Structure formats: C-alpha cells, structure tokens
Amino acid sequence: MSLGFSRAKTARxxxxxxxxxxxxxxxxxxxxxxxxSIELIPVALALVGPGDGGVVIAAANSAFRQAGxxxxxxxxxxxxxxxxxxxxxxxxxxxxxxFSWEYGAAVDCRYFRVMAARRSxxxxxxxxxxxxxxxxxxxxxxxxxEMMTDSLTGLPNRxxxxxxxxxxxxxxxxxxxxxxxxxxxxxxxxVNACLGSMAGDELLITVARRLKGxxxxxxxxxxxxxxxxxxxxxxxxxxxxxxxxxxxxxxxxATPFRLSDFEIRVACSIGIAFGSDDVEDPExxxxxxxxxxxxxxxxxxxxxxxxxxxxxxxxxxxxxTELRRAIENGALRLSFQPICDLASGRIVSFESLARWTSxxxxxxxxxxxxxxxxxxxxxxxxxxxxxxxxxxxxxxWDVRAGGGCGVRFAVNLSAIQLHRDDIAPAVESALTAHQLxxxxxxxxxxESALIxxxxxxxxxxxxxxxxxxxxxxxxxxxxxxxLAYLQKLPIDVLKIDRSFVxxxxxxxxxIAIVRAILSLAQALGMDTTAEGIETNxxxxxxxxxxxxxxxGYVYAKPLEADAAYDFLMASNS
Numbered sequence: 001m002s003l004g005f006s007r008a009k010t011a012r013x014x015x016x017x018x019x020x021x022x023x024x025x026x027x028x029x030x031x032x033x034x035x036x037s038i039e040l041i042p043v044a045l046a047l048v049g050p051g052d053g054g055v056v057i058a059a060a061n062s063a064f065r066q067a068g069x070x071x072x073x074x075x076x077x078x079x080x081x082x083x084x085x086x087x088x089x090x091x092x093x094x095x096x097x098x099f100s101w102e103y104g105a106a107v108d109c110r111y112f113r114v115m116a117a118r119r120s121x122x123x124x125x126x127x128x129x130x131x132x133x134x135x136x137x138x139x140x141x142x143x144x145x146e147m148m149t150d151s152l153t154g155l156p157n158r159x160x161x162x163x164x165x166x167x168x169x170x171x172x173x174x175x176x177x178x179x180x181x182x183x184x185x186x187x188x189x190x191v192n193a194c195l196g197s198m199a200g201d202e203l204l205i206t207v208a209r210r211l212k213g214x215x216x217x218x219x220x221x222x223x224x225x226x227x228x229x230x231x232x233x234x235x236x237x238x239x240x241x242x243x244x245x246x247x248x249x250x251x252x253x254a255t256p257f258r259l260s261d262f263e264i265r266v267a268c269s270i271g272i273a274f275g276s277d278d279v280e281d282p283e284x285x286x287x288x289x290x291x292x293x294x295x296x297x298x299x300x301x302x303x304x305x306x307x308x309x310x311x312x313x314x315x316x317x318x319x320x321t322e323l324r325r326a327i328e329n330g331a332l333r334l335s336f337q338p339i340c341d342l343a344s345g346r347i348v349s350f351e352s353l354a355r356w357t358s359x360x361x362x363x364x365x366x367x368x369x370x371x372x373x374x375x376x377x378x379x380x381x382x383x384x385x386x387x388x389x390x391x392x393x394x395x396x397w398d399v400r401a402g403g404g405c406g407v408r409f410a411v412n413l414s415a416i417q418l419h420r421d422d423i424a425p426a427v428e429s430a431l432t433a434h435q436l437x438x439x440x441x442x443x444x445x446x447e448s449a450l451i452x453x454x455x456x457x458x459x460x461x462x463x464x465x466x467x468x469x470x471x472x473x474x475x476x477x478x479x480x481x482x483l484a485y486l487q488k489l490p491i492d493v494l495k496i497d498r499s500f501v502x503x504x505x506x507x508x509x510x511i512a513i514v515r516a517i518l519s520l521a522q523a524l525g526m527d528t529t530a531e532g533i534e535t536n537x538x539x540x541x542x543x544x545x546x547x548x549x550x551x552g553y554v555y556a557k558p559l560e561a562d563a564a565y566d567f568l569m570a571s572n573s
Contacts, residue, residue, distance in 0.1 A: 031047065031058050031059055032059075034047050034058075034059050035047070035058075035059035035060075035061075038059060038060075038061040038127075039061050039062060040061075041061055041063065041129075042063060043063055043129055043130070043131055043132075044060075044061070044063045044064040044067045044069055044112075044129065044130040044131075044132070045060070045061045045063065045064055045127060045128070045129050045130075046058075046059065046060040046061070046064050046069075046078070046127070046128050047059040047060070047125055047126075047127055047128075048079075048086055048090075048116075048125060048126055048127075048128050049090075049124055049125035049126075050087070050090060050124060050125075054079070054083045054084070054087055055079060055083050055086050055087050055090065056079065057070065057076055057078075057079060058125060064130070067130070067132065069130065077103060078103075078128070078130070081101070081103070082101060082114065082128075085099070086116055086126070086128065089116050089126065090118075090124070090125075090126060092121070093121040094121065095117065095118055095119070095120065095121060096115065096116070096117045096118075097115070097116045097117075098113065098114065098115045098116075099114055100112070100113060100114070101113075101114050101130070109134075110132060110134045111132070111133045111134045111137045112130040112131060112132055112133065112134075113130070113131045113133055114128065114129070114130055115128070115129045115131075116128050117129075147159065148160035148163070150222070150223040152201055152204060152205065152223070153204060153205055153208040153223050154208075155208055155221055155222050155223045155229075156220065156221075156222040156223075157222060157223060157224070158222065158223075158224040158225065158230070160222060161220065161222035161224055161230045161232065161286075162282045162283060162286065163282075164220050164222075164232055165180065165232055165282035165285060165286070166282040168232065168275075169275070169279070169280060169282060169285075177234065177235050177236075177275065178232060178233060178234055178235055178274075178275045179233045179235055179239065179242045179272055179273065179274045179275060180230065180231070180232060180233070180272070180273045180275075180285050180286060180288075180289045181230070181231040181233055181242065181245065181246065181249075181270060181271070181272050181289060182224070182228060182229070182230055182231075182270070182271045182273075182286070182289040182290050182292070182293050183211065183228065183229040183230075183231065183249060183268050183269075183270050184225075184227060184228050184268060184269045184270075184271075184293045184296075184297075185203075185207065185227040185228070185266055185267075185268050186266065186267045186268060186269060186297075187264075187266055187267070188200065188203070188204075188226070188227035188266065189227070191203055191259070191264060191266070195259055195260060195262070199259045199260060202259060203257055203259060203264075203266065204223070204227070206257055207229070207253065207257075207266070208221070208223065208229070210252040210253060211229055211231075211249060211252065213252060214245065214248040214249050214251075214252040215231065215233075215245065216234070218234045219231060219232065219233050219234060219245075220232035224286070228290075230286065230289075231245070233245060239274055242272045242274070242304075243272070243302060246270045246272065246302035247302075249268065249270065250267075250268065250270070250302075253266060253267065253268055269293050269296035269297045270292075270293065270296055270301075270302040270303070271288075271289040271290060271291065271292030271293035271294075271295070271296055271302070271303055271305065272289060272292055272302060272303065272304045272305065273285050273286075273288035273289035273292060273304075273305040274304070274305070288305040289305060291305060291313065292304060292305040292306075316372050316375075319364065319368065319369055319372045320372050320373075320376045320378065322358050322359065323356070323369055323372060323373060323376075323378055323382075324376075324378055325359075326356055326358070326359075327378060327381050327382055327385060330385075331356070331357075331359070332354055332355065332356045332382070332385065332389075333354075333355050333356075333389075333560070333561075334352045334353065334354060334355065334386065334389050334390060334393065334561065335352075335353050335355050335558035335559060335560055335561075335564070336350040336351065336352055336353070336393075336409075336558060336559055336560075336561065336564035337350060337351045337353060337551060337555075337556065337557065337558040337559070338350055338551070338555050338556050338559075338564070338567065338568070338571070339351060339410065339529060339549050339550070339551045340539075340549060340550050340551070340555050341548070341549060342530075342539060342542060342543035342547055342548065342549060342550045343543060343548075346571070346572055347407060347555075347567075347568055347571050347572055348407060348408065348549065349407055349408040349409065349410055349442060349549070350407060350408075350409055350410065350564060350568075351409075351410040351412075351444070351551065352386065352389075352390045352393075352409050352410065352411050352412075353366065353412075353558050354366055354369075354370070354382065354386055355558075356369055370414070373414075374414055374415075374416040374417075377420065379414050379416050379417045379420070380417060380420050380421045383413065383414060383417040383421065383423075383426075384421070384426050384430075386411055386412075387411055387426055387427060387430040388429075388430045388433065388434075390409045390411050390430070390441075391409075391430040391431060391433065391434040391436055391441075392434055393409070393561050394407075394409045394434070394436060394440060395434040395435060395436060396561075397565050397568075400565065401569075405565070405568065406572065407568060408439070408440050408441065408442050408470065409440065409441060409442070410441075410442040410443070410444055410472065411441060411442070411443055411444065412444045412445075412474065413443055413444065413445045413449070414449075415445070415446060415448045415449035418445065418449050418457055418460060419449075419453060419456070419457075423443075423460055423463075423464065424460060424463035424464050424466075424467065427441065427443070427464060427467060427469065428467055431467065437468060438467035438468025438469045439468045439469070439470070441469045441470070442469065442470040442471075442472050442492075442493070443464055443469050443470070443471055443472070444472045444473075444474040444495065445457075445471070445472075445473065445474060446473075446474050446475050447473065447475070447476065447478070447485075450485050450489075454485070458488070458489060461489055461490055461491075462490060465490045470492045470493060471489075471490060471491050471492050471493070472491070472492065472493035472494070472495055472529070473486075473491050473493070473494050473495060474495045475495065475497040476494045476495055476496060476497060476517060477496065477497055477500060477513065477517060478497045478499065483520075486520070486524055486526075487524065491526060492526060492527060493526060493527045493528065493529055493548075493549075494517060494520075494521045494526050494527075494528050494529070495528075495529045495530075495531055496514060496517055496518075496528060496529065496530045496531060496547070497531060497532075498531040498532025498552075499532075500513050500514050500517075501514065501530050501531060501532040501533060501538070501542070501552075502532045502534070504538065504541070505537065505538060505541060514530070514542070514545065514547075515545060518545055518546050518547055522546060527548040527549065528546075528547045528548050528549065529547075529548065529549040529550070529551055530542045530547050530549070530550050530551070530552075531551050531552065532551075532552050533550045533551065533552030533553075533554050533555070534552050534553050534554050535554055536554060538554070539554060
C-alpha cells in the first residue's frame with residue numbers, strides 16, 4: 001500500500017496523502033500496513049475508525065504516543081474528549097475538518113491544531129493529525145502580556161486599560177455601572193528632575209501600591225502615562241462611589257513619601273468620567289476623564305467631566321483656528337477709547353483695543369479671544385500686529401491733522417506676551433516704521449506680568465523707557481500689588497481699576513481705596529487714570545481728589561479709527 005506524506009510541521013501540511021482508492025472498510029492487514037507507514041510522520045498522527053458506541057484508534061504513530069495522547073487501544077484522551085466530534089465527522093459527507101483543542105489543566109495545558117481527513121466521504125476511517133502549538137501560543141501570550149503590562153509597576157498599561165474598557169462597553173452593560181478615574185500626580189517632574197529618575201521610579205512604584213490598596217478587587221488600576229494612572233471603577237450603587245474612591249485615593253497619597261533623605265508629599269489631581277450611552281470609543285471616555293483632570297488642577301479637588309466644559313474647550317479650538325487665520329489675513333481691527341485730562345477736559349490719549357469679527361460675521365469680544373490667544377501662543381503675533389496697527393493709525397492721524405494730532409496711543413501688553421516675546425525691539429520697530437517718537441506710545445501692563453519673572457520684566461521696562469515710551473500699570477489694586485515694584489520700576493501712570501471707580505460715590509470703602517491709591521501715586525510722582533467713569537459728577541469728584549486722567553463711557557465708548565479721529569477734532573477744537 002503506497003502512502004505519501006508531507007514532513008512539514010504545520011497542521012495543513014501534515015495532512016496525509018491517502019491512497020487513490022481506500023476501501024469502505026479497512027482490513028486488518030491494511031491497518032497494519034498503515035500503522036507501519038505512519039511511523040515515518042514526525043507529527044502526532046492516528047488512524048481512527050468506528051468502534052463500539054463511538055470511535056477507536058486503529059493505529060497511531062510513535063509521535064502520537066510520546067505526546068501522551070494514548071496508544072492504539074482504549075484510554076486515549078483524544079478519544080475521550082474528541083470522540084463525539086470525530087464520530088460526527090465520519091458520519092458526515094465532509095472530507096476534511098480542522099479545529100483547535102486544549103488538553104490538560106490550566107497550569108500545564110497544551111494546545112493542538114487538529115485535522116481530521118479522509119480520501120472520500122465513503123471511507124470508514126480517517127487520519128487525525130495533531131500539531132502541538134503550545135510553545136507558540138505561550139510565547140505569543142507572554143509577548144502580549146509584556147506588551148500590555150507596564151514594566152515598572154507591573155500594572156496594565158494604557159493599551160490594556162483601553163482594551164478592558166472596550167470590553168466593558170462592548171458587553172452592553174448599564175453605563176451607570178462603571179466610571180473612569182484618571183489620577184495625575186502633581187510635582188512629579190520636579191521630583192524626577194531634582195532627585196533623579198531612580199527616585200522618580202521609586203515614587204511611582206509606591207504610588208501604585210497605595211492606589212491599589214485604596215481600590216476594591218473588582219476595580220482595574222493601570223498606569224496610563226508617565227505620572228498618570230487610570231482606574232476602571234465598578235459602581236455598585238451610584239455615582240457617589242466614584243467621589244468616595246477619589247477621597248480614599250487623596251487620603252492614601254496624603255502621607256509623605258520617603259525618598260532618599262527627603263520626605264515629600266505628592267498631591268494628585270483626579271478627573272472622573274462616567275459611562276454613557278453616547279460614548280462608544282473607550283479613548284473618548286479616557287479623554288473625558290483627562291479633561292476633567294485639567295479642571296481638577298485648578299479647583300484643587302476631584303472633578304467630574306462636564307459636557308458643557310468640553311464643548312467650551314472645543315469652541316475655543318474653533319476660535320483659535322479662526323483667529324490664526326484672521327491674524328494671517330489682517331482681518332482684525334483696532335477701536336479707540338478716549339482718555340481725558342480731568343483738569344482741562346481735553347483728550348490727551350486713546351487706548352487702542354483689539355476687535356475681531358469672524359468670516360461668518362460673528363463679533364468676538366476681547367474677553368473671548370484674548371485668553372485663547374494667550375493659551376495658544378497667538379498673543380505674540382497678535383501683540384505685534386496691534387503695535388504696528390496702532391503706530392500706523394497714529395501716523396495717519398498726524399498726517400490728516402497737518403503735522404501732529406496732539407495725542408498719544410495706549411497699547412496693552414499681555415503678561416504672556418511679555419514673557420514670550422522681545423517687546424522692546426518690537427515697539428522700536430513699529431515706531432521707526434511709521435516715523436513716530438517713543439513719547440507717542442503709552443504701554444499698559446498688568447501687575448500679574450511682574451510676578452513670574454520680575455527681573456526679566458524689569459529689564460524690559462527699562463528698555464522701553466529708553467525708547468521714550470510712557471509705562472502704565474493697568475488694573476492697579478486687583479492683582480498682586482507690591483509696593484517695592486512701584487518704587488523700583490519706571491512706572492509713570494497708575495490706572496485705577498473700574499471695580500473701584502464704578503459706584504464709588506455710594507460706597508465709602510471704594511472712596512477710601514481710591515483716595516489711598518491717589519495718595520500713593522502722588523507720593524511716588526506718578527500720574528493716575530481712573531477707568532469706568534460714567535457720570536460727570538464722578539469725573540468731577542475724581543478730579544477734586546487729585547486724579548490726573550479719566551476714561552469711560554461719559555466721554556465715549558470705543559470708536560472705530562475714523563470716528564475716533566473726528567471725535568478728537570471736535571472735542572479739542
């Protein structure tokens with residue numbers, strides 16, 4: 001009996017090439033011949049046929065027996081576990097069938113790829129080959145485990161966390177039954193930078209251990225970033241459980257960490273996002289929790305994800321996109337609000353204010369787009385545009401007036417702009433380009449601009465003074481007032497914030513504050529400008545108290561360039 005076999009070790013290649021004609025029922029001699037032939041096959045192979053009440057192994061090669069799959073007689077685990085399936089195959093009209101089989105306990109479980117094959121549907125026997133894939137599967141699972149595990153803490157990593165969350169979402173569970181918490185460590189970068197990466201790693205391991213202790217067995221803890229941990233929380237009763245867990249985490253991290261010779265307390269910011277029918281992508285839910293973390297850093301306590309806040313952030317991205325395009329295309333404009341000398345009533349200056357109408361016709365106020373510009377870095381090109389546009393407009397007014405219009409322009413400088421841009425050269429460039437003296441510009445900056453880097457701001461202010469510009473402290477009294485700064489810095493004007501001026505006549509406390517600011521400015525040799533003047537009575541009172549300049553709706557609202565020039569000519573004529 002001539003048989004041909006493939007010696008490859010894959011399941012499909014291990015199929016036996018059966019004789020051209022196989023009797024419906026094999027005779028004993030034929031079985032003996034097959035038994036002798038299949039000994040040449042290097043993979044486990046057995047000839048299986050019908051027996052009493054099921055199937056029996058008619059012949060098996062040595063590879064089959066060495067694999068512990070039984071001998072030619074009874075007691076084969078293959079027959080015990082796969083007998084019914086093989087019998088069903090023999091009773092069918094199939095000529096080949098493949099499937100997987102796991103054999104053994106969990107610890108020493110073995111994995112086989114099984115193929116049952118015969119020459120024709122009329123054959124009473126079939127060959128069964130079993131290719132052992134245990135090594136491959138274990139290697140694959142070990143690699144997958146390593147890929148899904150954070151090597152430092154031993155916790156699931158971001159990919160594994162996302163996969164577990166995806167399984168939860170795909171299972172169609174009640175979305176009110178789970179939540180995602182993101183825990184972000186504060187000051188971790190400082191620990192890493194000051195104490196070294198070894199101390200940072202030690203801190204992360206200890207934090208992971210404490211977080212694990214604050215959770216239940218049903219909750220999933222993962223390290224989702226450098227100093228960020230994710231928690232898939234099972235809610236058994238209500239969403240309040242998430243806040244309770246967040247509180248336990250804060251308490252667990254409240255005890256100082258011992259690192260080298262230091263005891264360091266590391267606080268955390270926690271964002272919570274609850275399962276929702278509207279969220280099908282696990283990354284969206286994680287992103288929602290991370291968004292809540294940003295709010296937590298500001299508030300100082302755990303925060304829930306709020307759709308309105310997220311929508312507002314998306315709106316800001318939209319504003320950023322349109323604003324960048326508007327700056328590039330020169331689509332912004334300046335409006336001008338007059339500043340009057342309270343003693344003479346003459347207009348001495350105009351504060352230039354950025355205004356923007358989008359391509360869709362929507363008018364954005366500075367309180368909407370300036371914070372976006374500061375956060376995105378667009379404040380630098382926006383600030384440079386404002387300086388140049390103000391200088392260009394002032395020069396145009398001088399030309400129209402036949403030599404000089406007699407006023408200065410005030411331009412606001414953002415605190416972010418001061419720290420990100422080299423302001424003095426930018427101001428000098430604008431003045432030079434439009435042939436203006438530095439005395440024609442008043443540059444207004446807020447107290448907050450002095451806090452982050454006082455030395456750098458001081459150098460910048462002295463450089464601006466060398467250009468001949470006037471420097472004004474805007475919104476004085478509302479920030480971090482430091483009298484030492486007023487004494488050391490070359491400040492010419494204090495602008496009294498409108499919050500002190502509005503309603504001043506009916507509030508003794510406001511009058512006392514304004515009187516104190518005016519006395520301070522007089523003692524330091526500075527002029528003063530009161531913002532938010534809305535009545536002549538208030539203007540007269542401020543003048544009597546010694547305030548130098550006034551600004552507000554009693555004089556005019558912010559005007560477009562041409563209207564502001566006409567107003568100047570009419571008022572000072």
